[in-house]
Amino acid sequence: MxxxxxxxxxxxxxxxxxxxxxxxxxxxxxxxxxxxxxxxxxxxxxxxxxxxxxxxxxxxxxxxxxxxxxxxxxxxxxxxxxxxxxxxxxxxxxxxxxxxxxxxxxxxxxxxxxxxxxxxxxxxxxxxxxxxxxxxxxxxxxxxxxxxxxxxxxxxxxxxxxxxxxxxxxxxxxxxxxxxxxxxxxxxxETLKHFALIGSQAQRIAKVIKRLNFTFDQPIRVEELAEEVRMSASSFYSYFKEVTGMSPIQYQKQLRLQEARRLLFIGELNAAEASFHVGYESPSHFSREYTRKFGLPPMQDLQRLRETL
The missing domain is CATH 2.60.120.10 (Jelly Rolls)
Structure with missing residues (x-):
């Protein structure tokens, strides 16, 4: 001892x-x-x-x-x-x-x-x-x-x-x-190996996640994503949520809002332009979801963010 x-x-x-x-x-x-x-x-x-x-x-x-x-x-x-x-x-x-x-x-x-x-x-x-x-x-x-x-x-x-x-x-x-x-x-x-192994459920979900990160501004349908990785829609939805903690639509929304916030911060676009750029069809819908995510409407959040940084 x-x-x-x-x-x-x-x-x-x-x-x-x-x-x-x-x-x-x-x-x-x-x-x-x-x-x-x-x-x-x-x-x-x-x-x-x-x-x-x-x-x-x-x-x-x-x-x-x-x-x-x-x-x-x-x-x-x-x-x-x-x-x-x-x-x-x-x-x-x-x-x-x-x-x-x-x-x-x-x-x-x-x-x-x-x-x-x-x-x-x-x-x-x-x-x-x-x-x-x-x-x-x-x-x-x-x-x-x-x-x-x-x-x-x-x-x-x-x-x-x-x-x-x-x-x-x-x-x-x-x-x-x-x-x-x-x-x-x-x-x-154990997780890392599951995402690397070809053919595993995790690796197939990772393939979809990679695609969403490049095409988050485009409309998605869960059935089409599931078909791409040869899974049923219900199984795909369940496994995607297990991996990410959110549904495919919620995942896409997070990517859209974060990218819009980045574009606003660097000053390339105004709120309406940013909303269209990341895939929203309605600036008012974008503003509501942005406020729900970050706590303030786009321009007020941008001012707070710049003051904080």
Whole structure:
């Protein structure tokens, strides 16, 4: 028992050390609040020195790790909170609301996001000696899991490549593959493999989600989407809602409203123009749904958003 306790203390100490190193690297790289792309493809750092207002975005397939602080992610009506003891995996594109809930000027929120290539996930699954079943039911496309030492170690080694930029083209691909392998090994995180396996229910839903992200401004019919992926309309509807927490129509609406808000914020279009651009036929209908989503009519929300930022 004493040996086991000593080993646990040693492992715990190593985790604390790795997390401290991760905080230091992120803190050195991004010194002001915001999001910063890095020289490592698909890797970005995020920093904020105060509790944030709710921010609406679309998560792409990615691994998200908090090095310091805490964040809440809302998917439909479901809430996910994670911190340095856990990590988030998004296996498909999902419209979400995020809010940093633990941060201060003295101890800023620090995190990273690493894009995941689902083709690479599938390649690693096929290369592994382990057997993976494609018959599992669809699951939520967003998962919070407990951080493991092996995963944290691999992520830290990838991030430390920023200290030796000449090594990035040679070593980053292998470390990316190791990170994906560690994610697939995690028994808490079965979802990622289901979305990669060709023919699985989750993978077929992911195919439709990918299409909706490119064609959200066009009318959709659930029966046609179901037929595309060779599912009955009722089964497709059920599995889609299991993955995203919302119906296909609700999912499309979230994409439309978030894109309209982005267009308004960057000043390219007025409210009526934005409504038509994202697929609404009636500006008044758009305004009602926008107000229901963001709490204020478009122009008032835009003014509040600019003042907040």
């Amino acid at each position: 004493k040996k086991t306790l000593r080993q646990d203390e040693k492992n715990g100490g190593e985790s604390v050390k790795r997390n401290r190193e991760l905080k230091e690297v992120i803190g050195q790289f991004i010194r002001t609040d915001g999001t910063q792309e890095t020289a490592i493809p698909g890797l970005r750092f995020i920093r904020t020195s105060k509790i944030s207002e709710p921010v609406y975005s679309v998560y792409e397939p990615s691994l998200c790790i908090v090095a310091q602080g805490s964040k809440v992610v809302m998917l439909a009506k479901e809430s996910f909170q994670y911190d340095p003891a856990s990590y988030l995996t998004a296996s498909v594109h999902l419209p979400i609301m995020v809010q940093v809930v633990e941060a201060s000027p003295e101890i800023p929120y620090l995190s990273l996001q690493l894009q995941l290539d689902m083709n690479q996930v599938l390649d690693i699954l096929q290369s592994s000696d382990q057997s993976w079943s494609s018959k599992s039911e669809s699951r939520r496309g967003l998962v919070i899991s407990r951080m493991g030492d092996s995963l944290l170690d691999a992520v830290l080694r990838l991030v430390l490549l920023l200290d030796t930029p000449q090594d990035i083209p040679v070593l980053s691909t292998g470390l990316n593959r190791e990170i994906i392998y560690r994610l697939l090994q995690d028994g808490q995180n």
